[in-house]
Amino acid sequence: MIVVPGTVIGKRGDRLEGAYYFIGDYAVASSVAIKEVRGNKIKITPLSGIYIPNKGDIVIGRIIEVYPNGWQVDINSPYHGFLLIRDAVYEFVDITKTDLNNYYTYGEFISTCHPLGYTSIILPIT
Template sequence: MKMAEQATEKPNRWLVVPGEVVTEERVKLGPGVYVRDGKVVAKTVGLAEVKNGMARVIPLEGKYVPKVGDSVIGIIVDVKIPGYDVDINSPYTAFLPKDAVEGEVDYGDVIVATVKYVDEVRNALLENASVLKGGELIHIIPSRVPRVIGKNASMITLLKNKTGAAILVGANGRIWIHGGRVNLAKEAIFKIEREAHTSGLTDRITKFLDDNISQEEESDEDAE
């Protein structure tokens, strides 16, 4: 293994698959990599990056695993005495105590909440929940959520402005869209999801939105 004062920074992120070597230099280990025979190796399909003395792989696929502080969009799947079982589209379940949400909550309701705590078997405890009424719910691969939000929320702001829709993005890949041009927002988000691994995305999405904005569309508000 090479020792270097500063790890060689590779100019771009590049696509890797499990087992591929990311770097042979001595670096800090970020997520998505492990060490084998002194080499840093990718664990998942994703974009590898060596920057600021750290190597990591940003996954392009994979399920959501709850993390403290994440904002998630869940669906109430069971009503119990102390609170509610919430589906957060993860192999792990989430629980919302009664006092962590305002008002009446029923089976099938959609909520946005924050992950307060994650136990050793990864089950999540939620807090600060609000019920979301109406709107449409879609699901994208959780690891691509950062692209939908964008640097300094640039992408999500673009989407909201151009479509006039309220958009809430959960770290668990669930996205709630309400009002405005719902279908256009949906299509733009799926496009971002598909092209998450490419660059120049903000420009392409801007163009996509502008090209399609003239299309007549039923707002879902009319449907209520």
């Protein structure tokens, strides 16, 4: 459901996440957004503005720097992401002998997802 600023989306005490504020005991949307209700959780995702990732989001990013222990990722947010080797590579990597550009390199796009809610899968986007 799409909501506009000022739309009542819930009440104080509800499990709310996203772009909202309170007027008295009612939570109202603070921007044009998508309202999702899953069980007893209400999530408000703005359709424009700065993106701040939430736990469980599928995130697409571009590698902007390769470090000895991982990759800095531009996720089009006020903050950059950092992808550690242990979260991206499912084998032992000797960082003293391995060039991480062999896995992901500058300019490459990747996507992360949490299919089971607790583990990441990193996928190169081709």
